[in-house]
Amino acid sequence: MNPIIEKALEKSFTYKEYRNYITQLFKSNKVTGNEQSEDLLHYTELNEARMNRLEKTINVTDENKLKLEKLEKDYLWLVISEGWCGDSAQIIPVIYKMAEVSDKVELKIVFRDENDDLMNLFLTNGSRSIPKLIIIDKTSNEVVGEFGPRPNDAKQLILDYKVVNGIVDETAKIELHKWYTQDKGISTQKEIMNVI
Known part of the structure; x- marks a missing residue:
């Protein structure tokens, strides 16, 4: 295994540890990462609510459940994230639900900063x-694929918005989160399964 990945795994969290760590930091008016600000506290608060909701509402499709249950190899899914990241809040619960379906997938999360x-x-x-x-x-310890930071249609939404408006502002972020709500994690599931 790449020594950089091995080193990161020493500081990794399970999904539940990740959620708990972010919640405890937030209760102390702190956020993950190198920067502390009111904006990042606000985004973390929004993300806590998003992730709580998604844990209850996101479902792995029957087709993807079947594929995940039939995986022949063992995989480690390592996610790089931060608690204030809106895309992470929308995507990581989907990844978690997918990993829970298969005993062939181990999920670990590390903080970017x-x-x-x-x-x-x-x-x-x-x-x-x-x-x-x-x-x-997990057998060869080789990286076999990657996904992120967001599904292709969500990437395109932001690219199109930037072409018209020149920046990614709060309106763009609202439109992006509406897209995630309507998509219900389907695009994320599909694109991850395509990587495997």
């Missing part, structure tokens, strides 16, 4: 965009 070397291996067009799912074959 604590794992610079790892993040630098998985940049998106030169940027430190999250969440980023790294799929590792």
Whole structure:
């Protein structure tokens, strides 16, 4: 296994540990990552509510359940994230629900700002965009695929918005989260299954 990935795994969390860590930090008026601000506290609060809702409402499709249950290899799914990231709040509960379906998938989560070397291996067009799912074959310890930071249709929504408006502002973020709500995690599931 790549030593950078091994080092990151030493500081990794299960999904439940990740959720608990973010909640406890938030109760102390702190957020994950290197930067602390009122905006990031606000985003973390929104994300806590989003993730609570998604844990109750997101379902893995029957087709994807079947595929996940029939996986022949064992995988480690390593996600790079931060608690204030809106895309992470929308995507990580979907990844968690998928991992729960299969005894062939182990899910671990690490924080981006604590794992610079790892993040630098998985940049998106030169940027430190999250969440980023790294799929590792547990037998060979090789990276076999990656997904993120968002599904293709969501990426296109933001690209189109930038063309028209020049920036990604609050209106763009609202439109993005509406898209996630309407999609119900289906695109994320489909694209992850295509990577496997």
